[in-house]
Amino acid sequence: VNRSRGSGEDRRxxxxxxxxxxxxxxxxxxxxxxxxxxxxxxxxxxxxxxEAGGRVVAAAVVAAKDMPxxxxxxxxxxxxxxxxxxxxxxxNPLSLRLELPGAGGAVLVAAxxxxxxxxxxxxxxxAAQESGSAxxxxxxxxxxxxxxxxxxxxxxxxPALRAGGGLGPRELAxxxxxxxxxxxxxxxxRVGLVVAGPKDAPGECDANGxxxxxxxxxxxxxxxxxxxxxxxxxxxxxxxxxPDVVLVSGRTGTGPDDEAPLALAECGRLELHGVAxxxxxxxxxxxxxxxxxxxxxxxxxxxLVAYExxxxxxxxRLAGHPPDLPHARTVAEVARKIVSAVGVxxxxxxxxxxxxxxxxxxxxxxxxxxxxxADGFVVVPAALEGYAPGARVTxxxx
Amino acid sequence: VNRSRGSGEDRRxxxxxxxxxxxxxxxxxxxxxxxxxxxxxxxxxxxxxxEAGGRVVAAAVVAAKDMPxxxxxxxxxxxxxxxxxxxxxxxNPLSLRLELPGAGGAVLVAAxxxxxxxxxxxxxxxAAQESGSAxxxxxxxxxxxxxxxxxxxxxxxxPALRAGGGLGPRELAxxxxxxxxxxxxxxxxRVGLVVAGPKDAPGECDANGxxxxxxxxxxxxxxxxxxxxxxxxxxxxxxxxxPDVVLVSGRTGTGPDDEAPLALAECGRLELHGVAxxxxxxxxxxxxxxxxxxxxxxxxxxxLVAYExxxxxxxxRLAGHPPDLPHARTVAEVARKIVSAVGVxxxxxxxxxxxxxxxxxxxxxxxxxxxxxADGFVVVPAALEGYAPGARVTxxxx
Numbered sequence: 001v002n003r004s005r006g007s008g009e010d011r012r013x014x015x016x017x018x019x020x021x022x023x024x025x026x027x028x029x030x031x032x033x034x035x036x037x038x039x040x041x042x043x044x045x046x047x048x049x050x051e052a053g054g055r056v057v058a059a060a061v062v063a064a065k066d067m068p069x070x071x072x073x074x075x076x077x078x079x080x081x082x083x084x085x086x087x088x089x090x091x092n093p094l095s096l097r098l099e100l101p102g103a104g105g106a107v108l109v110a111a112x113x114x115x116x117x118x119x120x121x122x123x124x125x126x127a128a129q130e131s132g133s134a135x136x137x138x139x140x141x142x143x144x145x146x147x148x149x150x151x152x153x154x155x156x157x158x159p160a161l162r163a164g165g166g167l168g169p170r171e172l173a174x175x176x177x178x179x180x181x182x183x184x185x186x187x188x189x190r191v192g193l194v195v196a197g198p199k200d201a202p203g204e205c206d207a208n209g210x211x212x213x214x215x216x217x218x219x220x221x222x223x224x225x226x227x228x229x230x231x232x233x234x235x236x237x238x239x240x241x242x243p244d245v246v247l248v249s250g251r252t253g254t255g256p257d258d259e260a261p262l263a264l265a266e267c268g269r270l271e272l273h274g275v276a277x278x279x280x281x282x283x284x285x286x287x288x289x290x291x292x293x294x295x296x297x298x299x300x301x302x303x304l305v306a307y308e309x310x311x312x313x314x315x316x317r318l319a320g321h322p323p324d325l326p327h328a329r330t331v332a333e334v335a336r337k338i339v340s341a342v343g344v345x346x347x348x349x350x351x352x353x354x355x356x357x358x359x360x361x362x363x364x365x366x367x368x369x370x371x372x373x374a375d376g377f378v379v380v381p382a383a384l385e386g387y388a389p390g391a392r393v394t395x396x397x398x
Numbered sequence: 399v400n401r402s403r404g405s406g407e408d409r410r411x412x413x414x415x416x417x418x419x420x421x422x423x424x425x426x427x428x429x430x431x432x433x434x435x436x437x438x439x440x441x442x443x444x445x446x447x448x449e450a451g452g453r454v455v456a457a458a459v460v461a462a463k464d465m466p467x468x469x470x471x472x473x474x475x476x477x478x479x480x481x482x483x484x485x486x487x488x489x490n491p492l493s494l495r496l497e498l499p500g501a502g503g504a505v506l507v508a509a510x511x512x513x514x515x516x517x518x519x520x521x522x523x524x525a526a527q528e529s530g531s532a533x534x535x536x537x538x539x540x541x542x543x544x545x546x547x548x549x550x551x552x553x554x555x556x557p558a559l560r561a562g563g564g565l566g567p568r569e570l571a572x573x574x575x576x577x578x579x580x581x582x583x584x585x586x587x588r589v590g591l592v593v594a595g596p597k598d599a600p601g602e603c604d605a606n607g608x609x610x611x612x613x614x615x616x617x618x619x620x621x622x623x624x625x626x627x628x629x630x631x632x633x634x635x636x637x638x639x640x641p642d643v644v645l646v647s648g649r650t651g652t653g654p655d656d657e658a659p660l661a662l663a664e665c666g667r668l669e670l671h672g673v674a675x676x677x678x679x680x681x682x683x684x685x686x687x688x689x690x691x692x693x694x695x696x697x698x699x700x701x702l703v704a705y706e707x708x709x710x711x712x713x714x715r716l717a718g719h720p721p722d723l724p725h726a727r728t729v730a731e732v733a734r735k736i737v738s739a740v741g742v743x744x745x746x747x748x749x750x751x752x753x754x755x756x757x758x759x760x761x762x763x764x765x766x767x768x769x770x771x772a773d774g775f776v777v778v779p780a781a782l783e784g785y786a787p788g789a790r791v792t793x794x795x796x
Contacts, residue, residue: 109653158767168796172608172612173606173608173702174609209447210447212567214452214566214567256506368465368575
């Protein structure tokens with residue numbers, strides 16, 4: 001979908017929605033298609049395992065060796081031959097020679113260490129009693145008891161990790177156990193950030209810097225804030241930093257000072273401005289110097305919503321993360337009617353109680369105080385007027 | 399619960415479980431009570447809002463001013479007096495004087511900006527048409543339409559954030575909107591990390607460093623790895639770094655090389671060693687120089703489980719996070735029997751399919767490959783033999 005407005009004499013006026021309002025909002029699907037077309041997973045970099053937590057695996061990892069590589073003791077105890085313990089009981093302790101390798105012997109082993117080749121079982125301390133140079137077995141052990149065969153955890157050549165998966169503690173532990181000290185991961189997207197507060201509402205829109213930084217980091221980005229004497233200068237500075245995407249917050253609406261869309265059009269191309277999304281409907285996007293630029297509203301809650309639904313998807317795609325909303329979800333029953341306008345995707349902050357899902361209001365502004373008290377949000381599709389009590393809805397948990 | 403074993407001649411031998419096995423494992427409840435008694439939330443530090451993402455609010459934040467502080471335009475448009483638009487329609491456009499403050503006037507305003515004191519409504523661009531020095535209202539607006547009253551988002555004096563809450567994007571946005579640039583947060587616990595691999599299973603236990611680093615970071619900690627010529631030297635080095643807690647991974651079992659409990663007893667006091675938990679049963683804890691020290695198994699999966707259930711709780715408590723397991727949860731039906739031993743808390747890796755919850759095996763070792771394929775884990779209480787098909791269980795999602 002290329003919604004760039006024609007060129008020529010008509011161009012500036014059509015791009016400029018100031019003092020007019022949005023005539024022709026894109027659907028959220030169109031906005032997401034724009035993101036999906038431009039958000040291509042970045043290339044791979046190698047990092048030490050110690051720094052790989054939270055990163056995304058760039059290429060499938062195959063086990064280069066058996067895990068474990070050799071037959072190991074699975075428990076602490078004495079390596080023995082199982083046959084030497086047949087008939088052992090507390091009433092019939094069988095004496096084994098301590099530290100004698102081979103038949104009739106018992107050699108101390110620790111869990112995780114290589115099992116001597118002559119042994120085929122480990123006698124646990126609960127089944128043994130040491131006395132001088134002998135160990136008395138007070139229970140029989142079966143062949144293989146307490147033994148961890150080579151390759152039990154994973155066979156050489158087996159797929160260990162798939163490309164695109166996240167590196168959590170288990171994956172890091174597995175790579176370590178496979179003997180790796182470095183791993184190829186998707187490069188972190190460089191996110192240029194321009195925060196443009198309105199001239200006569202100082203403070204308000206600076207709110208978005210810390211929040212956007214936290215969000216982009218969560219999605220795998222490295223945020224570099226650009227500041228300039230004005231919006232245009234800051235945008236040019238951000239674009240000069242070789243970013244993978246630029247986010248501009250503020251001045252995207254239809255007011256007299258809403259210069260972000262024009263600034264983007266001057267640096268490159270404004271391809272889409274105004275989305276049927278509430279809050280967050282003044283979101284815009286385009287390309288400048290080959291870099292995708294997403295314009296986010298200045299209103300803090302609208303900015304958060306537009307980030308989560310639109311801009312965050314771009315960061316997640318670049319970072320190789322799953323593009324959909326990253327929140328944990330739950331399905332629950334609506335307790336109090338959720339109202340929404342047809343033709344607009346509404347993001348409704350909700351509380352979850354024993355009664356079910358209750359909306360906290362969907363006002364475009366003033367909703368931040370309520371949002372902080374919300375347990376999650378419900379995305380109401382454009383085709384629906386909302387949800388009646390009793391409807392089962394997906395809640396994205398904050 | 400103080401399970402430290404007496405002093406005197408009897409002391410060393412009772413602390414030393416090597417070549418004997420655990421005779422007397424603590425319950426998981428006792429281990430958690432130990433953690434809860436020693437894991438006290440750290441003090442507060444002030445940080446810039448830009449760096450506060452993910453931190454924990456140290457003291458309740460009260461709104462110092464109304465949000466917004468003044469009556470504002472809630473939408474882009476023209477500030478007007480509602481009375482001047484009564485009767486306006488496309489068939490009866492009413493002309494207002496552009497940029498004339500007061501009765502009969504219309505002044506351009508942007509959403510979020512202060513509303514002129516003489517105005518009581520905002521005429522949106524969809525209801526207005528500019529022509530020269532006039533604006534034609536083509537629809538009537540009610541008093542208060544498009545206006546955001548002072549304090550609509552939050553009143554001065556209202557509780558904005560409670561102590562102990564996390565600083566996510568919404569909270570950061572709210573603090574920014576309230577005009578704050580710094581916030582008091584709980585200090586990050588300094589987590590000393592000693593990774594002690596077994597002598598003759600090189601590589602294996604180094605796996606735990608990256609995983610423990612990622613886990614402790616997730617729980618709010620700053621990890622400082624200490625390395626020394628041996629376990630004792632590394633532990634002393636870690637304790638010298640003024641940590642809030644020290645984690646030692648490896649050499650906690652009953653094998654001949656399992657010197658971690660003895661090293662801790664030499665530096666301070668081993669208070670508990672061996673917990674009825676599987677995997678992870680060789681976990682131990684004590685205090686050295688006033689610093690809590692948690693001993694974690696060397697086996698990678700056992701180490702992860704012991705961290706999640708025991709050591710992580712300490713890090714989370716110090717960091718001011720909720721102490722319970724931080725994983726998202728879901729409740730689902732058991733599809734295939736989950737087997738567990740009575741008297742031991744078992745952590746069972748499971749997959750979630752359309753059929754329900756299916757166990758992936760609870761082996762003490764070799765389970766890492768399976769754990770990576772798991773969707774989550776189920777904690778089976780010590781009193782149960784497991785769960786039969788059809789039972790509803792809580793799955794902690796990876």
